Amino acid sequence: MSILSLKNVSYGYIDGNKKRTIINDLSYDFEVGKFYTIFGPSGSGKTTLLSLIGALEKTQEGAILFDGQSIESIGLSKYRRNHQSIVFQQFNLLPYLSALDNVINVMNITNNPIPKPYKETALKLLNQLGIVESKAVRSIQKLSGGEQQRVAIARALATNVKLILADEPTGNLDTDTEREIISIFKNLAHEYQCCVIVVSHSQEVAKESDISLRLTNGKLVEIKGENHE
Amino acid sequence: MYFVTRALEYIKKQKARSILLFVLFFIIANIAMAGLSVYRASEVAKQNIRSEIGASVIYSIDSVKIATDVKSGLIQYETDPSTLVGVPLLKNVQLLMNQDYVKSVDMIIHLEVVNEMLEQYIYIPTTTSTGQGKAVPATDSGDFSLKTYSSPIPTDFSNNNATLIEGRFANETEISGASNVIIVEKTFAENNQLKLGDNVELTEFNGTDSSLVSFSIIGIYTSNIVLDDRVARTMSPALLPQNQFFIHLDAIENIMSTPISDDLLLAGAVFELKDPTYISTFKNFAAEEINLKYGLLDANDALYNQLSGPIDSLGDLSGMMVIIVMIAGALILGLITALTVNQRKYEIGMLLAIGESKIKIISQFIVEVAVIAVIAFGLSVFTGVQAGKMISQSVSVQPTTTSISNTGTQGGRGNPSRFTQPVVSNTTVNIEDTKISVELDGLSILILLGSGLLISVVSVIIPALYVTRYNPKQILNNIG
Ligand SMILES: Nc1ncnc2c1ncn2[C@@H]1O[C@H](COP(=O)(O)OP(=O)(O)OP(=O)(O)O)[C@@H](O)[C@H]1O
Ligand SMILES: [Mg+2]
Numbered sequence: 001m002s003i004l005s006l007k008n009v010s011y012g013y014i015d016g017n018k019k020r021t022i023i024n025d026l027s028y029d030f031e032v033g034k035f036y037t038i039f040g041p042s043g044s045g046k047t048t049l050l051s052l053i054g055a056l057e058k059t060q061e062g063a064i065l066f067d068g069q070s071i072e073s074i075g076l077s078k079y080r081r082n083h084q085s086i087v088f089q090q091f092n093l094l095p096y097l098s099a100l101d102n103v104i105n106v107m108n109i110t111n112n113p114i115p116k117p118y119k120e121t122a123l124k125l126l127n128q129l130g131i132v133e134s135k136a137v138r139s140i141q142k143l144s145g146g147e148q149q150r151v152a153i154a155r156a157l158a159t160n161v162k163l164i165l166a167d168e169p170t171g172n173l174d175t176d177t178e179r180e181i182i183s184i185f186k187n188l189a190h191e192y193q194c195c196v197i198v199v200s201h202s203q204e205v206a207k208e209s210d211i212s213l214r215l216t217n218g219k220l221v222e223i224k225g226e227n228h229e
Numbered sequence: 230m231y232f233v234t235r236a237l238e239y240i241k242k243q244k245a246r247s248i249l250l251f252v253l254f255f256i257i258a259n260i261a262m263a264g265l266s267v268y269r270a271s272e273v274a275k276q277n278i279r280s281e282i283g284a285s286v287i288y289s290i291d292s293v294k295i296a297t298d299v300k301s302g303l304i305q306y307e308t309d310p311s312t313l314v315g316v317p318l319l320k321n322v323q324l325l326m327n328q329d330y331v332k333s334v335d336m337i338i339h340l341e342v343v344n345e346m347l348e349q350y351i352y353i354p355t356t357t358s359t360g361q362g363k364a365v366p367a368t369d370s371g372d373f374s375l376k377t378y379s380s381p382i383p384t385d386f387s388n389n390n391a392t393l394i395e396g397r398f399a400n401e402t403e404i405s406g407a408s409n410v411i412i413v414e415k416t417f418a419e420n421n422q423l424k425l426g427d428n429v430e431l432t433e434f435n436g437t438d439s440s441l442v443s444f445s446i447i448g449i450y451t452s453n454i455v456l457d458d459r460v461a462r463t464m465s466p467a468l469l470p471q472n473q474f475f476i477h478l479d480a481i482e483n484i485m486s487t488p489i490s491d492d493l494l495l496a497g498a499v500f501e502l503k504d505p506t507y508i509s510t511f512k513n514f515a516a517e518e519i520n521l522k523y524g525l526l527d528a529n530d531a532l533y534n535q536l537s538g539p540i541d542s543l544g545d546l547s548g549m550m551v552i553i554v555m556i557a558g559a560l561i562l563g564l565i566t567a568l569t570v571n572q573r574k575y576e577i578g579m580l581l582a583i584g585e586s587k588i589k590i591i592s593q594f595i596v597e598v599a600v601i602a603v604i605a606f607g608l609s610v611f612t613g614v615q616a617g618k619m620i621s622q623s624v625s626v627q628p629t630t631t632s633i634s635n636t637g638t639q640g641g642r643g644n645p646s647r648f649t650q651p652v653v654s655n656t657t658v659n660i661e662d663t664k665i666s667v668e669l670d671g672l673s674i675l676i677l678l679g680s681g682l683l684i685s686v687v688s689v690i691i692p693a694l695y696v697t698r699y700n701p702k703q704i705l706n707n708i709g
Contacts, residue, residue, distance in 0.1 A: 051701075051702040054582065056581075056582055056700070056701040056702040057700070057702045077581075077584055077586060078584070079584075080581070080582060080583065080584035081583070081584025081585075082584065085583070086582050086583075088579070088582075091575040091576075091578075091579055092579065093579075094235065094576060094579070094580075095242075095576075096235075096238050096239045096241075096242035096243065097235065097238055101234070101238065104231075105231055105234075105235065106583050108231035109231070109583055109584055109585050110583075110584065139242070155583070159583075
């Protein structure tokens with residue numbers, strides 16, 4: 001059963017006085033336990049698509065269903081709070097909070113049941129992702145880019161969501177670190193039964209994914225998937 | 230409530246911004262606090278002046294207006310003043326005295342009385358600068374004046390124009406029995422070798438010698454009125470304080486040739502109100518009930534205005550100062566927050582992306598400013614009062630003793646003269662007690678803290694608008 005269904009979704013921007021369609025009558029079903037990558041040329045609309053899935057933007061036509069319910073009927077803010085977690089290329093964390101407090105912050109925002117005490121849970125999650133306590137209490141500005149991305153992923157785990165989105169999460173990282181982050185995403189899909197959707201230019205990432213999707217002419221096309229293997 | 234934690238962490242981490250905000254708030258708060266404390270102090274000082282001047286209102290005939298109207302022919306010179314509208318007739322006074330807030334009323338009638346056997350006090354000019362025209366009063370015949378009182382203590386005594394040095398005022402039995410008891414002046418008593426218990430025989434100026442009425446002396450007083458040389462020389466000798474006797478209102482009929490009627494014209498009436506705050510209510514009531522065309526109600530307004538004038542402008546100035554500083558502060562703060570919020574758009578976008586509500590984001594921004602505001606304003610409670618003291622010291626009213634005397638100078642003989650003698654009112658106000666004392670009460674502090682919070686909220690309205698319009702997707706677009 002698909003956790004996320006896009007049904008005839010369209011989206012465009014008004015450029016001057018004519019409308020430019022970026023996402024065009026797109027339909028696709030995403031499932032839990034799978035690691036998806038989306039690639040495509042710059043300007044093809046990957047970020048736009050991700051922002052629609054993450055409810056940062058409203059669809060103009062069509063519908064996005066989460067567990068069979070349209071996200072608009074769930075409420076966009078509530079959906080963002082309780083059902084998805086998004087990892088950006090940067091600016092994922094509040095610079096004035098420690099890594100630990102960034103994770104605790106999101107635990108206070110979400111309505112998903114998180115086992116208390118928050119601090120122990122958060123430290124455990126961070127530890128699983130390789131952030132030891134001495135680093136967790138540091139100001140996040142004193143963490144490397146890779147470490148910051150791990151904290152952002154820990155934050156996603158801390159909300160107990162099944163849908164994890166990422167927009168070029170390894171864009172600023174070296175190959176080794178990229179590989180580590182990718183394996184975490186893969187693990188999330190396979191061990192935690194999440195649906196992980198990562199937008200990336202990187203071949204590395206595409207190679208590791210279960211299903212690779214190309215965004216062309218406003219539509220998603222599977223390049224490699226289980227059914228093609 | 231985690232937004233409060235975020236706000237506190239933000240304050241801690243953004244030290245430069247926090248210190249800048251604190252300094253700004255502290256300056257605003259001190260100026261505002263100083264202004265407010267001076268303002269409050271000036272209010273208190275004005276109240277003090279009011280109560281120092283007292284709650285008495287003098288009702289008298291408006292002789293200036295009558296003179297003007299006689300000149301312009303609006304009224305005849307011969308007109309009986311008691312027929313003029315608004316003059317202090319007995320019935321008018323009785324109408325006004327029935328108000329709850331009137332504590333007592335002193336009704337004053339001037340009556341010229343004679344006794345050729347008694348020696349009259351003669352004014353000897355203190356200066357001879359006028360040279361040869363050294364006017365020796367024309368008569369030393371026994372012309373005197375009677376002044377009535379109807380309150381337990383005559384107004385002249387309660388306002389220190391006169392001091393009782395021996396004896397007492399009329400007691401209740403004497404008042405109800407309209408006994409012929411009299412209070413005389415010390416110099417007069419000495420000149421005529423009179424003492425307490427002796428009798429003084431008097432007759433109304435118009436009466437015949439055969440109708441001499443005897444009054445028993447129950448009190449001896451001295452006058453505190455220092456007459457201006459020029460005034461004293463032109464004044465009818467009968468009206469000199471030394472030639473004045475005090476008898477109770479109820480005893481005046483014993484010597485008057487005509488009985489007292491409701492239409493009797495009083496020389497004046499002094500209303501003592503329960504509190505100075507009733508003065509304007511009383512004046513308004515009087516204006517409604519009686520058309521005060523030729524009457525005058527005066528609560529020592531000239532003195533009050535003279536004394537409160539500088540304090541008033543100080544109060545206005547400080548009030549203005551508070552308002553300007555508050556507005557300027559809100560604007561500067563709004564600007565600072567507007568500038569910093571632009572640097573925080575990623576943060577806002579990220580918070581929105583993880584599902585934080587807009588209200589909580591705005592609340593966080595408000596808390597970030599309000600915490601600093603409360604600390605700065607709280608500290609300024611101590612420093613601002615000091616600043617206020619410094620300001621008010623440099624502008625402060627010097628301790629003075631001011632007195633305004635409005636002494637009747639007209640006093641001819643004959644019947645109509647009775648009305649032209651205004652009540653002698655002389656009020657001495659000691660300003661030592663009314664100098665501005667800068668202190669802050671709980672209310673002022675509350676007002677100030679409230680304003681501090683208000684400024685913080687107002688200054689966050691700009692970022693608040695920013696947040697509500699913010700589209701979280703922009704965080705994705707602005708990257709890379
Ligand atoms: N707010 C906007 N207003 C107008 N046009 C926009 C807006 N945001 C994006 N676009 C345009 O829409 C198109 C798709 O943008 P999008 O950011 O989704 O591309 P992308 O596939 O993520 O590109 P990249 O790989 O460079 O990140 C681009 O041509 C872009 O210029
Ligand atoms: Mg993009």
